[in-house]
Amino acid sequence: MAPDPNSASGSGTKDEASVKVPAKDPKKKDDKKDEDLSEEDLALKQQLELYVERVQDPDPGLQKVALESMRTEIRTSTSSMTSVPKPLKFLRPHYGTLKAYYETMPDSDLKKYMADILSVLALTMSAEGERESLKYRLLGSEGDIGSWGHEYVRNLAGEIAQEYAKRQTDEASIDDLMELVQEIVAFHMKHNAEPEAVDLLMEVEDLDLLVEHVDATNFKRTCLYLTSAAKYLPGPDDMLVLDIAYMIYLKFEEFPNALQIALFLDNMQYVKQIFTSCDDLLRKKQFCYILARHGITLELDDDMVPDDDDRYALQDIVNNVKLSEGYLTLARDIEVMEPKSPEDIYKAHLLDGRASAGASVDSARQNLAATFVNAFVNAGFGQDKLMTVPSDASSGGSSGNWLFKNKEHGKMSAAASLGMILLWDVDSGLAQIDKYFHSTDNHVIAGALLGVGIVNCGIRNDCDPALALLSEYVGREDACIRIGAIMGLGISYAEVAQAIIFALMDRSESELGEPLTRLIPLGLGLLYLGKQESVEATAEVSKTFNEKIRKYCDMTLLSCAYAGTGNVLKVQNLLGHCAQHHEKGEAYQGPAVLGIAMVAMAEELGLEMAIRSLEHLLQYGEQNIRRAVPLALGLLCISNPKVNVMDTLSRLSHDTDSEVAMAAVISLGLIGSGTNNARIAGMLRNLSSYYYKDANLLFCVRIAQGLVHMGKGLLTLNPYHSDRFLLSPTALAGIVTTLFACLDMKAVIVGKYHYVLYFLVLAMQPRMLLTVDENLKPLSVPVRVGQAVDVVGQAGRPKTITGFQTHSTPVLLAAGDRAELATEKYIPLSPILEGFVILKENSDYREDH
Numbered sequence: 001m002a003p004d005p006n007s008a009s010g011s012g013t014k015d016e017a018s019v020k021v022p023a024k025d026p027k028k029k030d031d032k033k034d035e036d037l038s039e040e041d042l043a044l045k046q047q048l049e050l051y052v053e054r055v056q057d058p059d060p061g062l063q064k065v066a067l068e069s070m071r072t073e074i075r076t077s078t079s080s081m082t083s084v085p086k087p088l089k090f091l092r093p094h095y096g097t098l099k100a101y102y103e104t105m106p107d108s109d110l111k112k113y114m115a116d117i118l119s120v121l122a123l124t125m126s127a128e129g130e131r132e133s134l135k136y137r138l139l140g141s142e143g144d145i146g147s148w149g150h151e152y153v154r155n156l157a158g159e160i161a162q163e164y165a166k167r168q169t170d171e172a173s174i175d176d177l178m179e180l181v182q183e184i185v186a187f188h189m190k191h192n193a194e195p196e197a198v199d200l201l202m203e204v205e206d207l208d209l210l211v212e213h214v215d216a217t218n219f220k221r222t223c224l225y226l227t228s229a230a231k232y233l234p235g236p237d238d239m240l241v242l243d244i245a246y247m248i249y250l251k252f253e254e255f256p257n258a259l260q261i262a263l264f265l266d267n268m269q270y271v272k273q274i275f276t277s278c279d280d281l282l283r284k285k286q287f288c289y290i291l292a293r294h295g296i297t298l299e300l301d302d303d304m305v306p307d308d309d310d311r312y313a314l315q316d317i318v319n320n321v322k323l324s325e326g327y328l329t330l331a332r333d334i335e336v337m338e339p340k341s342p343e344d345i346y347k348a349h350l351l352d353g354r355a356s357a358g359a360s361v362d363s364a365r366q367n368l369a370a371t372f373v374n375a376f377v378n379a380g381f382g383q384d385k386l387m388t389v390p391s392d393a394s395s396g397g398s399s400g401n402w403l404f405k406n407k408e409h410g411k412m413s414a415a416a417s418l419g420m421i422l423l424w425d426v427d428s429g430l431a432q433i434d435k436y437f438h439s440t441d442n443h444v445i446a447g448a449l450l451g452v453g454i455v456n457c458g459i460r461n462d463c464d465p466a467l468a469l470l471s472e473y474v475g476r477e478d479a480c481i482r483i484g485a486i487m488g489l490g491i492s493y494a495e496v497a498q499a500i501i502f503a504l505m506d507r508s509e510s511e512l513g514e515p516l517t518r519l520i521p522l523g524l525g526l527l528y529l530g531k532q533e534s535v536e537a538t539a540e541v542s543k544t545f546n547e548k549i550r551k552y553c554d555m556t557l558l559s560c561a562y563a564g565t566g567n568v569l570k571v572q573n574l575l576g577h578c579a580q581h582h583e584k585g586e587a588y589q590g591p592a593v594l595g596i597a598m599v600a601m602a603e604e605l606g607l608e609m610a611i612r613s614l615e616h617l618l619q620y621g622e623q624n625i626r627r628a629v630p631l632a633l634g635l636l637c638i639s640n641p642k643v644n645v646m647d648t649l650s651r652l653s654h655d656t657d658s659e660v661a662m663a664a665v666i667s668l669g670l671i672g673s674g675t676n677n678a679r680i681a682g683m684l685r686n687l688s689s690y691y692y693k694d695a696n697l698l699f700c701v702r703i704a705q706g707l708v709h710m711g712k713g714l715l716t717l718n719p720y721h722s723d724r725f726l727l728s729p730t731a732l733a734g735i736v737t738t739l740f741a742c743l744d745m746k747a748v749i750v751g752k753y754h755y756v757l758y759f760l761v762l763a764m765q766p767r768m769l770l771t772v773d774e775n776l777k778p779l780s781v782p783v784r785v786g787q788a789v790d791v792v793g794q795a796g797r798p799k800t801i802t803g804f805q806t807h808s809t810p811v812l813l814a815a816g817d818r819a820e821l822a823t824e825k826y827i828p829l830s831p832i833l834e835g836f837v838i839l840k841e842n843s844d845y846r847e848d849h
Contacts, residue, residue, distance in 0.1 A: 045090045048073065052094045056101050060110060067113045074120055075147060088124050095125040115140035120148050123155050134159040138176055145180075146187045157184055157196065161203035174204075182209065189213045194222040195793040198229070202237070207244045211251065219252050221793075227261065227725065228792045231566050231603045235532065239265060246270060250277065256830045259287050263294050263726055266531075275304035282774055282838060284310075286829040288317035289836040293721055293765070295458055295730040320459045322776070323766075324424035326836060327380050327714070329778050330768045330810040336712045340377050341385040342370040345709050346702070347681075351689045364407040368414075369699050371406065372757060373706030375417035379764060380711055382425055387418045388432065403436075408443050409752045415447025416758055419454030423761065429455035450755060457761045458730070521553040521591075526560060526733045535561035551577075551588035559595025560736070564719075564727040566602030571610065574599070578617055578625055590743040593617065593628035597635040598736065601720075602727075607636055611645060618652075627659045631739045634667030638735065639716040639767075640815035641677045650683050654690070662700045662745045669704025670735075674767065675814065676713035684708065696750040703749075703757065716767035717760060718815060722832045723788065734762025769819050771809040771828075771839050779839060780808045781823055788818035 037045065051073075054066035070087075077085040091098075095118075102118060105111045119136035126132035133155055137145070145153055160177055167174050181204055188197035201207045214222050226245040230238040242261050249258035255278050262270035271291070278284060284305060291298055298318055305311040316322070331337050370386070378384035386402045406414045415436050422429035433455070436448035535557050555577065562570045577592040593614070600610035614629050614636075621629070630652050637645045649671070652664035665687060672680035684705050691697040710717075719731035741748045741756040748756055773779040786804025801818045813819060819833040826839035 041086065044073075044086060048087060048090045049094070052091070052098065055098070055114070060108075063110055064113070067110065067117065070117055071113070074117070075149075084124055088121060091121055092125055095121050109141070112139070112141040116143065120152060123152055129162070131159040131163055134163055134180075137180065145183055146191075150191070150193075153184055153187055154196065156180070157188075157200045160184070160200065164204045177204070178206070181206070185209060185213055189215075189218060189222075192218070192221075192795060194218055195225045198222065198225055202229075202233075202241070207240060210244055211247055214248050214251075216252060219248050220254070223248050223254075223257065224792055228790075235565075235567070250274070253278070254831075255283060256286060256290065256832075259290055260722055260726060260832075263290070263296065268298070271298065272304060275300070281305075281310055282840060283829055284314060285317060285776070286838045288314045289838070290722075290830065291318050292320045292323070292458075293728075293835045294726055295728045295762075317776075320424070321426075322836075323459065324380065324382075326770045326778070326810075327424065327766045327768070328382070330714060330766060330770060330812075331381060331712070333810050334714070334812070336714070337381065337383075339381065339384045340709075340712060342373040342377075342702075342706075345373055345377055345705050346688065347685060348688075351685060363695075364405070364410055365695050365699055366702075367402075367405045368407075368410045368754065369702035369706075371402075371410070371414045371417050372703050372754075373709075375420035376706035376710045377712060378421045379715060379761075380421075380423035380425075380766075382422050382428065384421050387414075387421055403444065409754075411441060411443040412447035412450065413755045413758075415444050416450035416454060416755060418448075419451025420758065420761060422455055423457065423764070424455070424459055426455055426459055447755075450758060454758055454761050457764075521556040526736070531561055532565060532567075533561075552591060555588045555591040555595055556740075559591060559598045562595075563598040563732060563736070564602045565599060566606045567599055568606070570599050571596055571606070571613075575613060578621060581622060587624070589622070589625050590628040591740070593625055593632050594635065594736070594739055594743070597632035598732075601636055603724075610636055611642075615648070618648075623657060623660075626655075626657065627663055627745075628743060630660065630664040630667040631742055634670035635735065635739060637671040638763075639671070639673045639675060639718040641671045641675055641680055645671060646680060646683075653683075653687055658694070658697065659745050662697060662750070663742060665697065665700040665704050666707075666742055666749070669707030670717065672704075672708040673717045674707075674710040674713060674715040674764075676709055680708050681705070696746075699750055700745075707760075711764070711766070714766055714768065714812065715764045716815070717763040718765075718767075719763055721765070721834060723818060723834075724816075725832075728763075728765075731763035731765070734759045737762075766835075767813050768835070769809055769811050769813055769833050769837065770835070771826075771833075771837050773839060774841075776838070778810065779826075780810075781821060781826060781839065782806050782808050783811060783819045783833065784822045785811055785813065785817055785819045788816055 048070070051066045051070045054062050055070070057063055057066070070091075073087045074085070077087050098114070098118060098121070102111070102114050105114060115136040119133050119140055122130075122133035122136060133152075137156060145156065160181060164174060164177060167177070181200060184200060185197045188194065188200070197213070198207070198210065201209055210222065223245045226241050226248075230241045230245075233241060242265055246258050246261040246265070249255070249261065250273075255274050259271065259274050262268075262274060275284060275287065278287075300311050300315050300318065302311075305314055328337075374384055374386045382388070403411055403414050415433075418433055418436075419429060422432060430452065433448050433451045436444050436451070439445055439448070555574070558570065559574065574592045574595045578589055578596070580589075596610055596613065600606040611633065614632055617625050618629050630649055633645050633649060646668070649664045649668045653661050653668065655661045655664065665684070668680055668683060684701055688698060688701045688705070691701060707717075717731070717735060719728050719735060720726065721728060737759040738756060741753065741759075747753070769783065769785075771779050771781055771783075784801065784804040784806050786801035789798070789800055789802050791798045791800055801820060806822050811819065813834060821828060821833070821839075825842055825845045827842050829838045829840060
């Protein structure tokens with residue numbers, strides 16, 4: 001507003017003349033406005049100007065009355081949120097005057113009073129970066145800050161953050177600031193502004209204060225904000241924030257949430273502490289289910305569970321012994337027990353004539369594909385139409401027949417597929433696989449060994465059958481038996497797997513030549529999965545390797561160590577490596593591309609951005625990068641078929657470079673794995689007719705079809721669980737091993753080492769919600785299942801799911817779904833309804849008659 005020189009001087013000049021006029025001459029500005037003001041506004045304005053004069057009166061009595069009136073005016077008017085409150089607006093021209101007068105006042109209570117008012121005026125008046133509001137607040141009287149209104153408190157919090165940073169660099173004392181911080185935090189916590197309290201404490205690096213201020217009403221919202229913010233904080237802050245959330249949960253005995261944070265931090269001390277702090281056996285059983293789902297093996301000791309019988313029962317849950325039972329309960333409930341044959345999946349009759357004609361040839365390659373499809377589709381059901389057919393007396397055991405329809409290394413996969421079909425069912429699994437150990441064919445024995453490993457995947461058994469059976473074969477002469485035994489061990493004991501893969505790789509260079517050597521660095525990397533900084537030492541050692549694999553090792557170690565952390569700097573680093581153009585494509589760029597996906601898969605925003613960056617790599621990258629991009633997309637959206645990614649992969653599946661096309665086809669299978677997604681199934685059917693002459697690509701299409709219908713749609717490969725909060729390390733290891741193998745499609749997947757695909761079994765989990773009663777027997781209750789909604793920092797009690805349908809358990813959960821109980825009759829013992837959830841009867845529940 002430029003001052004208008006022609007305006008007539010109206011009322012109000014007399015008052016202003018006696019006031020010391022501030023530097024900018026406000027006289028002319030105001031006169032124009034006076035004409036537009038309503039009667040009451042005018043009265044208010046004159047009233048305030050009178051107060052400004054009186055404040056400068058030599059008589060302290062008058063001063064006090066004027067200051068108090070001014071104060072009440074300001075306080076009573078902080079009503080409307082959108083505009084600047086009237087008194088502040090009218091006092092703007094006098095801000096400079098009051099400031100100057102304040103400097104001349106003698107120290108007294110009045111001076112502090114004056115400072116309070118200046119502090120509030122500075123809210124709208126002070127120049128950017130002056131932090132005057134804070135300055136006068138600290139000089140003013142120790143009063144309740146909340147009474148000046150929310151906006152004032154928020155402004156102060158902002159200024160404190162700046163001031164704190166400045167004092168840190170000047171190494172000045174911050175005690176007076178901290179007192180104010182205490183007041184502000186207390187105010188925010190009382191008024192449902194938990195995120196603002198947390199932000200302020202993060203700025204002044206003192207989150208420990210939070211624990212004193214949370215109470216039973218707001219701790220859940222506070223912790224929700226802390227855990228969500230952790231993903232976007234630079235290290236080591238993210239860990240500190242989660243530590244605080246853990247302490248708060250423990251303080252309010254919200255043990256399941258505390259356990260999730262302990263698992264996220266990978267802190268076994270915390271896990272033990274939770275078991276020892278909780279006395280309720282039922283709740284401990286629920287903890288065990290959470291641990292089992294996360295794929296962590298934990299030996300319970302006397303401190304955690306004092307009673308012996310209880311301890312055995314709980315250890316059984318941790319060892320996942322009941323997984324097979326629960327999975328079959330789900331299958332029966334959804335009525336999909338009927339075994340499916342590969343033909344049911346291919347649905348060749350839906351295609352036009354030319355393709356189906358060529359498919360009837362009984363080639364070993366087709367049979368091998370059918371073996372995998374059969375294994376994936378009937379995974380865990382314990383019966384199928386190829387391997388477990390009851391043997392007729394005449395044919396002398398027909399399951400043998402299918403086995404011998406495969407060529408040499410095909411037999412290995414075929415024998416191992418039996419393990420997949422009997423997944424998680426250790427007793428009958430070992431019994432059925434046993435017959436293959438008496439075979440004369442080394443490949444069959446190797447397959448049987450691998451099958452034993454698969455059956456035991458994720459299940460720990462007291463007598464450790466897998467270890468007993470496999471360890472005697474590890475030293476055998478025949479390379480393929482050794483590989484079978486070692487892979488089997490790796491799959492059944494995934495957390496020691498890393499060391500074992502490592503041993504396999506040490507020896508294999510001479511025997512296997514090139515293809516599997518690319519898994520050596522991966523074995524190393526998996527040792528440090530998600531361990532962040534602790535990888536540095538090993539990374540140094542890798543610099544001494546043969547220069548052919550040095551960069552490759554570097555990339556692999558980096559991407560494994562930061563997998564699932566969402567660390568933006570690491571993503572940039574990896575992108576930098578992908579941007580370099582070499583004369584002949586460098587091998588290390590493949591792992592770098594996969595690394596981007598591994599690091600960025602941690603949270604939704606990073607994931608979307610990574611998908612966009614990968615689009616650019618497709619357009620500008622060399623061939624070797626383009627081959628890795630579809631695999632990276634597959635990892636980002638695993639078991640979560642996003643339409644944009646689906647379209648990109650569909651486009652790439654017709655790429656001129658056959659390796660890119662193969663990778664894209666396999667990735668279509670990965671993003672649709674276990675979803676039965678009709679659109680992807682349709683795409684794959686069309687591809688199978690498009691590529692009916694190309695045996696390699698057809699093989700990939702078949703594998704992808706098997707993946708999409710994995711477990712008849714009851715399984716998922718997503719390594720994230722518990723509302724996308726926890727990342728299961730073993731699951732990620734399985735997926736990443738498979739993807740690294742896919743970087744060299746021709747030699748590994750379409751070549752002799754196709755059984756690497758069985759590493760995916762590490763990530764297979766039923767995507768179910770199974771509610772059980774206190775005796776762990778299945779219990780059917782109504783639940784609402786819908787898309788999860790992010791409610792962090794929202795006011796009130798917002799709905800956490802949208803577009804829900806009500807089903808009775810057991811139910812399937814798709815990617816991004818969340819369930820909540822639709823009845824108040826039971827109380828779930830876990831806040832997140834996924835996997836096995838124990839329900840306790842609600843004692844307060846009354847049936848409505």
